[in-house]
C-alpha cells in the first residue's frame with residue numbers, strides 16, 4: 001500500500017480536500033464527512049462544495065447543528081456514535097442512517113420504535129472482528145445466530161455491516177480484517193460496507209468499502 005497517497009497535503013483547504021478524496025474513491029464508495037466536533041461554518045463550506053452526507057456521534061450536538069443548518073437543502077445525516085437505548089427514539093427521528101447498531105436487543109427496540117414512528121431507517125450492523133475493549137459490536141458468531149431474528153425486523157432496513165479496525169494493525173492486517181467483514185456481509189446478502197476512517201481508508205477501499213467515514217483527514 002506504500003505507493004498510495006493516504007491524504008491531501010496539510011495546507012489544503014476543505015474544498016480541495018473534498019475534491020482530493022472524490023477523485024480517489026471508486027464510484028462504488030461514498031464519502032461520509034464525519035463532522036463531529038466541527039463548527040457550523042465548516043459544515044456550511046462542505047455543503048457549498050457539494051457534500052450532503054454527514055456523520056455525527058453525539059445526539060445533542062447533531063440536533064443543534066441540524067437546527068442551525070435548516071436553511072440549507074436537506075442533508076443526509078448518519079449516526080455513527082454509540083447508540084444508547086434511552087436515546088433510540090431521538091436518534092431515529094433525527095437520522096436516516098444508523099451505522100452503530102451493535103446488539104439484537106437494541107435492534108428489537110429500534111425496530112419497535114421505528115414502526116411506532118412510521119420510520120424505516122437504513123441500518124448498518126456494527127461488527128467486532130478482533131478483540132477490542134474500546135469497541136462494541138456483534139461477533140461473527142453472534143451475528144450469524146442472531147441473523148434470522150434480525151431479518152424479521154420489518155421496521156429496519158438493514159443494508160450492511162460496519163466495522164472499526166483496532167489500533168496497531170499493519171496495513172496487511174487491516175486489509176485482512178476488512179475483507180473478513182466483506183465476506184461476512186456477502187454471506188448474509190448485505191450490499192453495503194461502512195469501513196475505513198482517516199487512518200485506514202485505502203485498505204478499506206481495497207477491501208470493497210461502500211462508505212468511508214472521514215473526519216480528521218477531511219476537516
Ligand SMILES: *Cc1c(COP(=O)(O)O)cnc(C)c1O
Pocket residue numbers: 034036057080081164197198199213214215216217
Ligand atoms: C470519529 C469517527 C470517525 C472519523 O475518524 P477520523 O479518524 O477522524 O477520520 C469515523 N467513524 C467513527 C465511528 C467515529 O467515531
